[in-house]
Amino acid sequence: MTVTAHRGEIFTLKDDPALGPDAIVHHLDGLLIIEDGRITDCGDFSALSPQLATDQHVTHHENGLIVPGFVDAHVHFPQMGMIASPGRQLMEWLRDYTFPAELDFADPDHCQAAAPLFLDALLAHGTTSALVFGTVHSQSVEALFEAALALDMRLIAGKVLMDRDAPAGLLESAADGYAASKKLIERWHHVGRLGYAVTPRFAPTCSDESLASAGRLLAEHRDILMQTHLAENLSECAHVAALFPDARDYLDVYARHGLLGDRSVFAHGIHLDDDAIKRLAEARSAVAFCPTSNLFLGSGLMRYEAMRKAGVPLGLGTDIGAGTSLSLLDTMAEAYKVAHLGGVVIGAYEAFYHATLGGARALHIDQAVGSLQPGREADFLVLDYAATPIMAQRMARAQSLEERLFILMMLGDDRAVRHVYLAGNPAPRLYARALS
Structure with missing residues (x-):
């Protein structure tokens, strides 16, 4: 059994947000726990961290946002x-x-x-x-x-x-x-x-x-x-x-x-x-x-x-x-x-x-991917709030999660994708290396 844990701000959806605010899941200081490629828990760090083993490594993603792939x-x-x-x-x-x-x-x-x-x-x-x-x-x-x-x-x-x-x-x-x-x-x-x-x-x-x-x-x-x-x-x-x-x-x-x-x-x-x-x-x-x-x-x-x-x-x-x-x-x-x-x-x-x-x-794959709910495959991203100078400057004035998401979608591109994980494992980044 392989367990990994990721700490950071987390945003995901459990339903169409048009249905109301209950569809929105947001943890300002969140923890995503993964076991053998699947999400076992997603919630506030303070609530979930006690269940981790004392020697469990936690990857901390600062100044970024964890979202579904x-x-x-x-x-x-x-x-x-x-x-x-x-x-x-x-x-x-x-x-x-x-x-x-x-x-x-x-x-x-x-x-x-x-x-x-x-x-x-x-x-x-x-x-x-x-x-x-x-x-x-x-x-x-x-x-x-x-x-x-x-x-x-x-x-x-x-x-x-x-x-x-x-x-x-x-x-x-x-x-x-x-x-x-x-x-x-x-x-x-x-x-x-x-x-x-x-x-x-x-x-x-x-x-x-x-x-x-x-x-x-x-x-x-x-x-x-x-x-x-x-x-x-x-x-x-x-x-x-x-x-x-x-x-x-x-x-x-x-x-x-x-x-x-x-x-x-x-x-x-x-x-x-x-x-x-x-x-x-x-x-x-x-x-x-x-x-x-x-x-x-x-x-x-x-x-x-x-x-x-x-x-x-x-x-x-x-x-x-x-x-x-x-x-x-x-x-x-x-x-x-x-x-x-x-x-x-x-x-x-x-x-x-x-x-x-x-x-x-x-695509009829929502029971597997598309959300960071427990039981789903751990395909997720870490988006970088400061991927470009203009994004960092604009984020400093953002007042809410929704505003930060809007900035990401209007100003972001591949530079805003800091990390990519497939079934809990880091995806290779040959494309990014070729551009560097």
């Missing part, structure tokens, strides 16, 4: 190398930048080299769990799972399914996509802390047969997820309407193939009317809110307030490489701005909820 609800592994590719909206951007980058993943050696760099960059930015797109190539997901397993990282991923409207090297038949996905599920799902997500790229690149094969996989494996894109761009929406003239709307394209349900995570969901949002809520399908990507590609502003009022589960997605940062602190800041333009203010507690417990709920 961040959960990225939508990110593309093969697109990290083409982040900041300028000058296009979605469909042209895919053609000119994304598809050429993804063709490189036909090479297994390329996949093996890229996977650890991608995961290391996630960790350096404080992301300890993620829902990830691979490419159409099985080896892209194999390499990603191998690297995540070596880190003991909680990760959900899937190979892309698409059989039209892309370069030949990124296409496969519906039957071949189904068979390859099934092999990956059987080999990797529930190995270590890994999970699988059926991954039709989106309706424009998937025939009815391809979408039906994704629905079949989802029906056959009751505890996997489904991830895809939905209503991101107006020209994309018009294209889907032309491709599927019998469908009620974009969402119905997925629904009629068995892809609308409580294990579905749809990225973006910008151009949806009230009825579509209502159907998402009724199905308990989640939406990954990707504000940096939506702004970068000029796609539009997600209807945040309408989603929240309807009860749609929301997580935050960096959506690299259309997104402009792997930092969920950055992503919280942009989500705040997008919602503000829509007439609603996202409070700091609410923003952190979407990046932690809310994101974990969207």
